[in-house]
Amino acid sequence: MAIVITAGFGNRKKIGKTIPDRPLFSPGDFVADGRYQVIAVLGEGSFGQVYQVRECATGAIRAMKRARHVKNRRLFASELKNLSRLQGVPHVLPLCDYFVDDDNSDVIVTEYLDGGNLKGSIMARGRLTVVEAIGVLDQMTQALSVAHALNPPILHRDIKPSNILAKKVGENRVRWYLSDWGLAVDWRGSGEPVVSGTYSYTAPEVWEQKRYPVSDVYSLGMSFYFMLFGRPAYEGGSTSIRRLQRAPDPVVIVPSCPPRLKILLEGMLTKDPGQRWSLQRVITQIRGGGQRPQGFAILQTRMPPGRLMQMKISENTMDFSWIPAGSTILPDAPVIPEETSEPRSPWVLRDNLWMARHPVTRGHFALFIRETGTITQAQKQGWGWIWDLQRGRFVMERGVDWQNPGFNQDDDHPVVLVSYQDAMAYIRWLAIKTGRLMFLPSQSQWEVACRAGGSSRHAILQETLPDQGSIDLDGIPIERPEMTPVQTTAVISPFAFANAWGLVDMHGNVFEWTRDRGTDGLDLIQGQSPKEDTVSEEISRIVRGGGWMTPSGSVAANCRGWVREPDGNNGLGFRVAGLALSWET
DSSP states (O other): OOOOOSSOSTTOOOOOSOOOOOOOOOTTOEETTTTEEEEEEEEEOSSEEEEEEEETTTOOEEEEEEESSGGGHHHHHHHHHHHHHTTTOTTBOOEEEEEEOTTSOEEEEEEOOTTOBHHHHHHHHOOOOHHHHHHHHHHHHHHHHHHHHSSSOEEOOOOOGGGEEEEEOSSSOEEEEEOOOTTOEEOSSOSOOOOOSOGGGOOGGGGGTOOOHHHHHHHHHHHHHHHHHSSOSSOSOHHHHHHHHHSSSOOOOOTTSOHHHHHHHHHHTOSSTTTSOOHHHHHHHHHTTSSSOOOOOOOOOOOOTTOEEEEEETTEEEEEEEEOTTOEEOOOOOSSGGGOOOOOOOEEOOSOEEEESSOOBHHHHHHHHHHHOOOOHHHHHTEEEEEETTTTEEEEEETOBTTBOSSOOOTTSBOOSOOHHHHHHHHHHHHHHHTSOEEOOOHHHHHHHHHTTSOOSSSSOGGGSOSBSOBOTTSOBOOOOTTOOOSOOOOOOTTSSOOTTSOOOSSSSSEEEEEEEOOOSEETTTTBOOOTTOOOSSOEEEEESOOTTSBGGGOSTTOEEEEETTOOBTTEEEOOEEEOOTTOO
8 A cells, every 4th residue: 555645744734822831642542533543542742642553444453642731742843744754765664644623733654663662672672682772772773874875854852762663563573663853854964953862862062052964873882782781881860971971981881791783882982073973883793794793703602690891980990700691599488577568479580680799888889979979878977876785776877978887997898888779879979880780689599699590598507607797807707695685797708607609798787678678577677667647758678698786696697677678777788780791690
């Protein structure tokens, strides 16, 4: 069937009144004089509404995009114009129809792509392999090479993973299409540059009110980075991202990245547009002069569990252990089994991980504070929770924070009195410093790593554990009366009670934040289980591992509690983990 454009550019209706946000169509509604019937609402954003529709004459399933407000009409006119110029171009979202609705709203009808978008795919299933990512990159360069070769050229200006859509072709294959050409512009080397698109993927020169064809190369390179690493190179608000993009420092690419792949990323992500690779050079690099993408040789060797990797973080290093995918445990019931609703089903690691061998130290946290100027939750509010030996519980104390936790520490002690938000701020900073997707481990990831592939409730031999949770530099129990903890953390040492995968302090020293929400086990601050009629205003997170105040009988792989996100205390720290990359096996 021939493509029919039912309203052209020359006979567009003029609008002289303000149109409010339009209500959504409902499934079953007929539009365009009965030509299309709405099947479902696919999404609604700040610019438009997207529907799945059926073409009544043919039964074909289409996607229909409708302007949300009169202020968006210019974007829809631009998208229609660009899609019309790009009809038939491989890997450009195909335009099928266009009409002006009864209330003068612009409506664009395109082919319906049933595979979702690239961002959603990666968020649901994890980052792509190198081969998969190169395949997506190659298809996007095909679309852009035609757009840039037109007279005048079309710059997309909003390339990002959520604008790369998939169409299923066969059981296990997809074809990728570049969509959302509404921000695209004709480029003649002049005009009115506008900061458009999504901050994390915007080229640095765009902030200087400049744009070039290589600006699209940068955005495509950032999307390629997201495919490989599962995270944007820069995250945060517009101010912080702009500062990072305009800084002279290059985008951080992990040292383990295969050389040819690293060269490609560096070429696309060069901040100086005059030095950045052209689109043609990118195509040459990935195709090697041929018609199809060439293989990127990647030497892969299976790493043993617990293998050491050292990540350089400014003047410091942090040790990580390899935690292999497929590791499975059947978790024990918690220490107080009647106080949990957690089902005892197997926990299986889906992804290969790198997990820090020890909790974040004061020295590492101090570096983060110096570089970012972050003020912690305890510093903002002027008080924190500290353990009272006489009362045997946490109490509020003024003037305490991570630098003054109520006892002496040095840079090799685990940092404490950090809230969940403080820990997440550190992790966002660490991700930028290392070029990796970093996160707090889930409690299942934490316990699998703690047990190191075994079934014991203890990461190390139980008879080697001290009576309470603190262990000194050489792994010697601190002398103290039975069941009477000392009020101090212990120095972190790689020689002190490491489990089979090289992880230390999985038992005692400090409890550790996990990213899981819940109220299983005891409220660490109040020392009791949650009551059914008690509703917390703040979100609570599970903490694991036991602290320096925890009796040895409770320090086990299944030791858990929960803490409200703002409530850092001097027995709670955190450990970081990172997603392994596809070439790290």
